Amino acid sequence: MSEVNRPFTAEQLAGVYRAIYERRDVRSQFLADPIPPSVLARLLKAAHHAPSVGFMQPWDFVVIESPAIRQQVLASFNQENAKAAANYQGERQQHYQSLKLQGILDSPINLCITCDRSRGGPHVLGRNSVMEMDLFSSCLAVQNLWLAARAEGIGVGWVSILDPQQLATILQLPESVYPLAYLCLGYVSEFLDQPELASKGWRSRLPLTQLVHSDTWGSAVTNEQLLEQLILNNSDK
Numbered sequence: 001m002s003e004v005n006r007p008f009t010a011e012q013l014a015g016v017y018r019a020i021y022e023r024r025d026v027r028s029q030f031l032a033d034p035i036p037p038s039v040l041a042r043l044l045k046a047a048h049h050a051p052s053v054g055f056m057q058p059w060d061f062v063v064i065e066s067p068a069i070r071q072q073v074l075a076s077f078n079q080e081n082a083k084a085a086a087n088y089q090g091e092r093q094q095h096y097q098s099l100k101l102q103g104i105l106d107s108p109i110n111l112c113i114t115c116d117r118s119r120g121g122p123h124v125l126g127r128n129s130v131m132e133m134d135l136f137s138s139c140l141a142v143q144n145l146w147l148a149a150r151a152e153g154i155g156v157g158w159v160s161i162l163d164p165q166q167l168a169t170i171l172q173l174p175e176s177v178y179p180l181a182y183l184c185l186g187y188v189s190e191f192l193d194q195p196e197l198a199s200k201g202w203r204s205r206l207p208l209t210q211l212v213h214s215d216t217w218g219s220a221v222t223n224e225q226l227l228e229q230l231i232l233n234n235s236d237k
């Protein structure tokens with residue numbers, strides 16, 4: 001049997017699931033400790049090994065250490081966050097305003113994962129009916145990096161309260177390149193055991209059983225054994 005076809009050991013399997021369940025979006029627990037270049041390169045390689053439509057690999061990685069650039073990004077966040085707060089009223093608005101939703105200056109590295117919408121030419125295998133497939137592919141690069149970072153003990157926070165056009169200007173992106181994910185990366189004092197939005201009472205995890213349908217939308221799960229197992233997996237861990 002070739003190397004890659006070996007089954008995962010129980011320990012390796014547990015490691016994969018641990019990274020999945022213990023990954024967190026981090027914005028409050030960053031430490032200033034630098035991320036060694038060897039570790040950062042491993043994370044970027046993990047991202048680069050994501051699946052992509054037609055093997056398009058539409059991503060690039062802008063590693064941002066410059067305080068001046070981060071200040072500009074933070075200014076964009078502050079402007080967009082004020083607009084976002086206007087979507088809520090009263091207590092909910094106060095609650096929103098009490099949430100820390102970015103770690104732009106607190107984390108040692110900011111990273112923008114982009115999507116070059118023109119990579120591979122005008123027709124990319126698999127991207128003919130749904131043109132956004134390149135964006136979805138870049139999201140998978142983000143998730144690969146996020147999970148690998150968790151395993152390395154590094155927290156990642158996705159900041160999406162940013163104007164993409166402003167961000168593209170700040171980072172001097174070419175016309176065809178979309179700033180898909182603005183991420184803050186750093187070692188952390190701790191990983192919270194549940195999403196910060198859950199612990200702060202903003203929103204909780206939906207029960208898995210509520211999200212699984214049989215054959216068509218809205219039909220309850222008919223396979224009883226599956227239903228039993230889904231109930232067992234309803235908990236947060």
Ligand SMILES: Cc1cc2c(cc1C)N(C[C@H](O)[C@H](O)[C@H](O)COP(=O)(O)O)c1[nH]c(=O)[nH]c(=O)c1N2
Pocket residue numbers: 023024025026027100101102157158159160161194195196197198
């Ligand atoms: C596409 C996208 C965009 C954002 C996020 C995530 C994703 C996937 N999240 C993080 C989000 O709030 C978090 O993932 C959920 O609350 C679940 O928590 P865990 O990621 O499991 O810790 C996020 N968090 C934040 O503080 N500011 C933000 O702007 C965003 N934006």
